[in-house]
Amino acid sequence: MNEDDLYRTSSQYRYWSFTPEALASLRANTNSAASARVKAAIKRDGSKATGQSNGNGATNGAPHGEANGHDSSVDVECLTVEEEAKFVRYYCTVCLQLSDSFDFPIPIHVKATAVQYIKRFYLTNSPMTYHPKQIIPSALFLATKTENYYIALTKFARGIKKTSEADILAPEFIITQALRFTFDVRHPHRALKGVIMELGALSNGTAALLPQHPKTSAQLKAEMAQLPRDGNDQGIPERVSDRINRAYELAKGVLGSAAILTDAYFLYTPSQICFAALYMADAALTLFYLSTKFPDAVLTPPPWESGAGFKFVETPAVLSKLLRVLEEVAGLLAGEDRTGREAKEELRRIDKKLYQCRNPEKMDLVGLNRAVKRDGAVEGEVSESAAKRRKVEREKERKEGEDLFGGDLKKDGES
Amino acid sequence: MSRVAQRGGASSANRAGDGEDICPVCKTSRYLNPNMRFLVNPECYHKMCESCVDRIFSHGPAQCPVAGCRRTLRKNKFRKQTFEDIQVEREVDIRRRVADVFNRREEDFDTLLDYNNYLNDVEDLTFNLIYKIDLEESEKKLESYRLDNEQSISQNKALASQESQSAEMRKMMEQEQAKLRREAARREEEQLRREREEGRQEVINKLAAGDGDASKIARESHSIVLKKSSARRAALERQQQLTNESNGATKTNFSIKGLKQKVEPEPEKPYDPFGGLSDARDSYVLQDDYDVDWLRSFKQDPRHNVGGYDFKEFYDRALCDAFSGLGVFIEDEMAGKELSSIAPGSVTAAAQAVTEGNTNEAKIIAEDVF
Numbered sequence: 001m002n003e004d005d006l007y008r009t010s011s012q013y014r015y016w017s018f019t020p021e022a023l024a025s026l027r028a029n030t031n032s033a034a035s036a037r038v039k040a041a042i043k044r045d046g047s048k049a050t051g052q053s054n055g056n057g058a059t060n061g062a063p064h065g066e067a068n069g070h071d072s073s074v075d076v077e078c079l080t081v082e083e084e085a086k087f088v089r090y091y092c093t094v095c096l097q098l099s100d101s102f103d104f105p106i107p108i109h110v111k112a113t114a115v116q117y118i119k120r121f122y123l124t125n126s127p128m129t130y131h132p133k134q135i136i137p138s139a140l141f142l143a144t145k146t147e148n149y150y151i152a153l154t155k156f157a158r159g160i161k162k163t164s165e166a167d168i169l170a171p172e173f174i175i176t177q178a179l180r181f182t183f184d185v186r187h188p189h190r191a192l193k194g195v196i197m198e199l200g201a202l203s204n205g206t207a208a209l210l211p212q213h214p215k216t217s218a219q220l221k222a223e224m225a226q227l228p229r230d231g232n233d234q235g236i237p238e239r240v241s242d243r244i245n246r247a248y249e250l251a252k253g254v255l256g257s258a259a260i261l262t263d264a265y266f267l268y269t270p271s272q273i274c275f276a277a278l279y280m281a282d283a284a285l286t287l288f289y290l291s292t293k294f295p296d297a298v299l300t301p302p303p304w305e306s307g308a309g310f311k312f313v314e315t316p317a318v319l320s321k322l323l324r325v326l327e328e329v330a331g332l333l334a335g336e337d338r339t340g341r342e343a344k345e346e347l348r349r350i351d352k353k354l355y356q357c358r359n360p361e362k363m364d365l366v367g368l369n370r371a372v373k374r375d376g377a378v379e380g381e382v383s384e385s386a387a388k389r390r391k392v393e394r395e396k397e398r399k400e401g402e403d404l405f406g407g408d409l410k411k412d413g414e415s
Numbered sequence: 416m417s418r419v420a421q422r423g424g425a426s427s428a429n430r431a432g433d434g435e436d437i438c439p440v441c442k443t444s445r446y447l448n449p450n451m452r453f454l455v456n457p458e459c460y461h462k463m464c465e466s467c468v469d470r471i472f473s474h475g476p477a478q479c480p481v482a483g484c485r486r487t488l489r490k491n492k493f494r495k496q497t498f499e500d501i502q503v504e505r506e507v508d509i510r511r512r513v514a515d516v517f518n519r520r521e522e523d524f525d526t527l528l529d530y531n532n533y534l535n536d537v538e539d540l541t542f543n544l545i546y547k548i549d550l551e552e553s554e555k556k557l558e559s560y561r562l563d564n565e566q567s568i569s570q571n572k573a574l575a576s577q578e579s580q581s582a583e584m585r586k587m588m589e590q591e592q593a594k595l596r597r598e599a600a601r602r603e604e605e606q607l608r609r610e611r612e613e614g615r616q617e618v619i620n621k622l623a624a625g626d627g628d629a630s631k632i633a634r635e636s637h638s639i640v641l642k643k644s645s646a647r648r649a650a651l652e653r654q655q656q657l658t659n660e661s662n663g664a665t666k667t668n669f670s671i672k673g674l675k676q677k678v679e680p681e682p683e684k685p686y687d688p689f690g691g692l693s694d695a696r697d698s699y700v701l702q703d704d705y706d707v708d709w710l711r712s713f714k715q716d717p718r719h720n721v722g723g724y725d726f727k728e729f730y731d732r733a734l735c736d737a738f739s740g741l742g743v744f745i746e747d748e749m750a751g752k753e754l755s756s757i758a759p760g761s762v763t764a765a766a767q768a769v770t771e772g773n774t775n776e777a778k779i780i781a782e783d784v785f
Binding site for chain 2: 001006008013022186187188193195201207210269272325
């Protein structure tokens with residue numbers, strides 16, 4: 001079982017890896033199903049509200065002001081797939097900001113897991129059904145638990161404004177259900193540390209090479225010192241150790257933001273993402289490192305002869321394919337845009353639109369959660385039949401308890 | 416079993432003392448003739464002493480002298496009794512006679528069932544013969560079968576005798592070879608001893624002659640001895656191979672015809688608790704230590720230096736992470752997968768519920784906790 005087979009056993013590979021087409025169609029399915037449900041729910045809500053002369057508290061001020069008319073509810077304009085994607089993406093950044101806003105630090109792998117939970121959640125759920133604002137704190141709290149970074153709930157809830165402990169716990173089960181109870185997220189962060197460790201060993205000339213590698217570590221050290229600095233990598237420092245540190249910091253930055261905000265986790269493996277980030281930071285260094293892992297590959301021209309055009313001439317099929325994938329990932333990560341003024345305008349528009357098309361039945365998650373736990377009862381008032389049933393049950397239990405503890409015996413003793 | 420037989424013999428000897436050892440025909444006892452031997456004839460199984468047999472049957476067939484028995488006996492059929500119980504003696508004789516005629520083998524039959532049926536029939540016949548049920552008819556059956564199948568009977572007989580012969584031959588060959596091996600080993604030992612002796616003598620001679628360095632001479636002689644021993648080992652191996660080959664050749668000569676080829680069971684492999692899983696890594700070689708800036712502070716942290724915490728675990732995990740999935744191309748590998756198998760049930764079920772209208776509210780609840 002080699003490393004690739006190990007990855008194939010992970011739930012991330014089995015359930016959460018998609019081709020781009022599959023990902024798109026999955027999102028389209030989710031969107032159409034959610035819009036249908038939202039329309040049905042609003043219609044139901046509207047008819048209920050008109051029937052009870054507008055006094056229903058369950059809708060909690062639901063946006064059915066215009067929808068109150070009997071047939072207008074069908075005209076609800078739902079979010080498109082693109083709008084949903086933008087919206088969720090924005091709230092992923094909000095999640096990162098939120099995790100930085102606590103007075104205790106949250107490590108990067110917890111943040112990244114939380115963001116992945118949100119992304120996975122919105123693969124099969126729509127923001128129209130569950131608003132990201134409700135999901136984010138819960139996802140982050142769940143991530144602290146699954147990543148073994150314990151924070152007490154009270155402490156956690158104190159750190160978020162206008163959020164109670166119940167608000168955090170309420171959506172927890174629907175999130176785990178949407179995650180298909182697979183909590184394991186494989187990240188590229190530790191992978192990057194591993195690569196940097198080996199690069200450090202290579203630069204010291206103390207690296208343990210693969211047994212089939214033709215060169216000695218001393219040779220590789222010499223080659224490494226003469227790696228070219230081409231293209232846009234002008235700021236690459238002279239010393240190899242500084243160069244590695246610089247690449248590490250840059251790649252770490254990419255992995256901490258762009259990698260977790262894009263769909264990279266769904267489309268590629270963490271190892272590929274890690275190498276792509278490193279490739280963006282220092283292409284020559286990455287190619288050199290990969291060449292030590294594929295002994296058949298030949299790097300040419302020898303790096304110390306010409307400054308530019310540092311490429312593989314002779315590549316095994318796997319390596320050439322890998323390089324293509326790395327370019328793809330690098331493109332994806334680099335194309336990740338920062339939220340500018342225009343994007344903000346767009347988000348405001350989507351938010352307004354969402355206000356009109358939210359599913360009124362799924363707004364009060366806390367109430368719904370309580371209702372589920374209490375067998376469908378509303379706070380304060382217990383339905384008559386349920387109360388009766390409970391009373392009968394309690395009575396029965398009491399009787400059985402008496403029987404068990406020897407009511408009969410006592411009677412026998414008396415008689 | 417044997418003890419019971421002994422006790423039976425002892426008791427009978429006690430009972431009669433002379434009763435058993437008295438010839439029923441001439442009433443001579445062992446006391447008078449210590450060399451007395453009793454014989455029986457498979458015709459009637461009446462016991463009599465050797466001298467009686469000589470006396471009565473030397474001139475040709477005669478009637479059994481035992482009162483009431485009118486069978487005509489011949490001298491050449493008399494033989495020594497094998498079993499103490501005369502009934503057993505008789506049964507064994509009958510069985511031998513039947514087995515001589517009915518000597519079909521299992522290979523002659525198409526199925527095991529046929530063979531078993533045949534054995535059953537034979538046993539029925541034998542039983543009839545032993546207990547004298549329809550004796551005439553059974554005898555006739557036996558005779559007619561013998562006449563009908565004379566050829567196959569003789570063939571099978573020849574086969575059986577060949578088998579027993581070849582087995583004997585093989586045994587003999589094995590013994591012969593064991594003897595040869597022992598002899599060779601002895602010779603070998605002798606030679607080795609002699610050579611060593613010679614070498615020592617030579618060294619002493621050289622040292623006595625006084626030319627050259629003493630330690631050098633000793634080393635040289637040592638290397639010579641070593642060379643000789645290694646050469647001898649090679650020769651021995653060659654010889655072993657030769658004998659193995661010849662063994663194989665003899666085996667093919669003595670192949671037994673008609674026997675089913677037995678398949679050797681595979682030797683049991685050593686138990687592998689991981690069922691073939693290995694933790695060997697293809698893309699990196701783990702070092703004992705990595706010198707990286709951000710690791711130094713951890714290495715000095717006493718919390719990481721106590722027992723139970725191993726930096727190698729982290730190194731291994733980090734490097735494994737770095738390469739696990741590097742060769743996994745999701746676009747290729749997931750292309751064949753159907754979307755429905757990827758998508759969780761809630762989406763499709765929910766969509767279905769919506770299209771079917773509000774009546775299916777329960778279904779939605781089943782899929783969705785709220």
